[in-house]
Amino acid sequence: MMLYLRYQVEEYAFKKWGSPEGLDKEYERREAAKKQRKEKKFLDKLKDMRKKTRAEAITRHADERHEHEWSAPMDGLQGMVSRRCKVCGMTTEEIVF
Incomplete structure (x- = not known):
């Protein structure tokens, strides 16, 4: 010490x-x-x-x-893609490899 x-x-x-x-x-x-x-x-x-x-x-x-009707993928940050359901407005973020 x-x-x-x-x-x-x-x-x-x-x-x-x-x-x-x-x-x-x-x-x-x-x-x-x-x-x-x-x-x-x-x-x-x-x-x-x-x-x-x-x-x-x-x-x-x-x-x-309902069946989601996804919009075209929108570019996100650092390899992420986000999509939005046209019916309910739910958004998802997906990792693109």
Whole structure:
């Protein structure tokens, strides 16, 4: 185990970041990056929840079942293709190999 005194850590940090202001800038940058990661994780989970909810709402209407009439594939992000049913408006995302 390595133990350091506070002044040793501060000396190294000031040497690496240039000054106390540089150290504060780096701290702010890291905090902003952490906040961005947290926000992205939240938005991804929200998007996933919306997809599941939308799919559940469609399956609840069992008496209104029909054959889907899919539209032409629309290009999506990174090898994804999305299609929309002309009758009910359901959308799907498919991976294209």
